[in-house]
Every structure is written in structure tokens, then in C-alpha cells.
Amino acid sequence: MRKWIQVPRVEGRASRQAHADLPPGTFERELGKEGFFGPASHMYHAHPPTGWTDWEGPLRPRAFDLNRIEGAVDSPWDAPVFLRNQAVEMRFWRVPERMKDLARNADGDQLLFVHEGAGDLYCDYGHLAYRKGDYIVLPRSTMWRLEPSEPTVGLLIEATGSSYQLPDKGLVGPHAIFDPAMLDTPAIDEAFKAQQGAGTWKVRVKRLGAISTVTYPFNPLDAVGWKGDLAPVRINVADFRPLMSHRYHLPPSAHTTFVAGRFVVCTFCPRPFEEDEGALKVPFFHNNDDYDEVLFYHAGDFFSRDHIEAGMVTFHPCGFTHGPHPKALGAAFKPRKKATDEYAVMIDARDPLEVGDLAEGVEWTGYVDSWRSPAKPEAAE
Incomplete structure (x- = not known):
């Protein structure tokens, strides 16, 4: 029987509980295997993991406005x-x-x-x-x-x-x-x-x-x-009753709706925000280490994304860190309202996805730049 190589330990300044009570001035990033089901570690950074200033090469976060498909x-x-x-x-x-x-x-x-x-x-x-x-x-x-x-x-x-x-x-x-x-x-x-x-x-x-x-x-x-x-x-x-925790931000896998060969379909539905003062209220930064992630935005206010509207799709291929958009970081621990009101469909694919032939104007080519984070956004204070 195979066994993961696991070496649980703590080095430097770190939170004992994932996604809560982060060391002051830090940003948490999860590195995990098998999506959110395998062994994982959490890094605590002095800067947002999406704080890039430039991006070159074919691997990049992408977004598509499917409303433009006529x-x-x-x-x-x-x-x-x-x-x-x-x-x-x-x-x-x-x-x-x-x-x-x-x-x-x-x-x-x-x-x-x-x-x-x-x-x-x-x-x-x-x-x-x-x-x-x-x-x-x-x-x-x-x-x-x-x-x-x-x-x-x-x-x-x-x-x-x-x-x-x-x-x-x-x-x-x-x-x-x-x-x-x-x-x-x-x-x-x-x-x-x-x-x-x-x-x-x-x-x-x-x-x-x-x-x-x-x-x-x-x-x-x-x-x-x-x-x-x-x-x-x-x-x-509208008939879903999503899992939630008032003290802990649940991973996307908690919202799995259907499973198929080599991919899963998850659904994000309206829910109260976490109430615990030290708990993250937005998706945590994480690596796409084993899956390509696709999000289709159906309705509502997409609290972790900026400039995203209903009918759009974001595509985060395996190989880089992502999480809340810079604007959402300001509400990482102090939400601007009591509950989310978004509906979204997520597909996590185990194998690399290829983009189809889409009409000009469907892709938002500047999406990668929308992730540029300021050096010290509100969430770090």
C-alpha cells in the first residue's frame, strides 16, 4: 500500500489552525496534494502570493466572457x-x-x-x-x-x-x-x-x-x-443547503455536487460569512498543484473576484497560486456584509484543459494583470 511522505512540523511564525489567526502582517498560502484531500502545508508570507508585476509565457490565469458568444x-x-x-x-x-x-x-x-x-x-x-x-x-x-x-x-x-x-x-x-x-x-x-x-x-x-x-x-x-x-x-x-462553519473557511471540496471520471462539479451558494474574528472570510491563497480550476459565475455578487459578472468564466490552470482578488483582500477578516449572495459552478479537472476556438473578444486578455496586488493591502494591517 502506498503511503504519503508526511513530515508534520512548524517552522518560524505560523498559525496553528489553518485559515485562522494568521501571524500579524502575513498572507497564508496552502500547498496541497489531490486538491483539498491530500497532505498539505501552509506558508505565511510577508506579501500577497499574487503580487506579481509582470507575467510571461503560456501558463496564466484566464477569463472568458461567454455573454459575448452570440x-x-x-x-x-x-x-x-x-x-x-x-x-x-x-x-x-x-x-x-x-x-x-x-x-x-x-x-x-x-x-x-x-x-x-x-x-x-x-x-x-x-x-x-x-x-x-x-x-x-x-x-x-x-x-x-x-x-x-x-x-x-x-x-x-x-x-x-x-x-x-x-x-x-x-x-x-x-x-x-x-x-x-x-x-x-x-x-x-x-x-x-x-x-x-x-x-x-x-x-x-x-x-x-x-x-x-x-x-x-x-x-x-x-x-x-x-x-x-x-x-x-x-x-x-435554490434548493441547496451549503455546508458552513462560523469559525473556519471551508475549502471548495465541501461544496462538491457531482463527481465524474477525472473531475468534480461544485456549487457555491449564498451562505453567512464566518463569524469568528480570526477566521478568514474569503478564499485562502492556494496552489493549483493537481487540478485545473474553472469557475462559471451564474448570479449574485462574486465577493472574491473583481470585474467579474454573471455569464463569465475564470480558468486557473495547474501551476500557480491564486486566491482572492486584491479588492477582496480588504474584506479578508472584516466582511462588508453578513452573507454572500453568489451562485457559481466550479469544475476541478485532474488533467490539463485546452481552450476551444472562441470568437474574438470572448477572452478578457487583461485578466492576469487584474491580480496585481499592492505591496501592503488592507488585509495585512
């Missing part, structure tokens, strides 16, 4: 890919008034996060209404289509070659964050039955990135019933 496309397979690797593929999709064809993903489970809009989803299993803030998990090879009642914009996250599962919630038990009983499944209701019948229907199937089209002389969503424990599920972020 044009609705009928098929999710025509939506632009903004990040991908061999285990995950992320697309940003503006849905037309009604999908003319059915979609089917033979490459992996599909996760749809509804950023804007409302409407109805029809699939093999029946009918499911959707609204802003919904997660919908579609098992691999499920046939489906959307009929928006309001203009719909979605984030598509494919678990390439794997499946979505719920995380092990450990000591807090399986009902923490959300009870699995909160997961809704499609129904074979009157709306589902009404859309059945004759007529030509096409199914666009994606396999190994290529699209095949299957044509039927009837609507193949013609099920009269089903049974089993595999089905699409839906849950809204």
Missing part, C-alpha cells in the same frame, strides 16, 4: 466548446425557440446547467420542466430535446467516457447539502403524451466527437412507461 444553435453539438480534455468537455449554448431535432450523447453523461430561461425537456423517460438555476443530469445515450418558454442559455458539461455520481459526504451524511429525495425525475404525463405521434424526426448522435443522424417516421420519444433506478435527474441551486 447566436442560438438548434443542436447542443453545434454550441462552441470553450474548455476540454479527454475527460470533460464544456460548451456554452444559446437555445433556439424549439429544438427541431433530438440530441443523443454516446460519448458520456451530459450535465446541463440552466443559466437563463425556462421551458420543457422531453426525453426517453418523459417530460421535465426546467427553470433558471436547474442542474439536469442526462445519462449517456438518452435522447432528449428542449422547448424553451423563455430564452434559454445553458452550460453543458460532458463527462466524457464516464458517469455522474453523487459525492461521498462523509461525516455529515448523505442528506447534507441536498437530500437525494430532492432529485426530480421525468414523468410520462399529458404533456409528454401530447408530443408523441407521426411525423419525421431526426436524432443527432455524438460519438467520438462525430455526428451521425438517425431519421424516424415517428417521434421516438414514444415510451408508455419505464421502471428502474437509472433516469435523468433535476435539482435547482
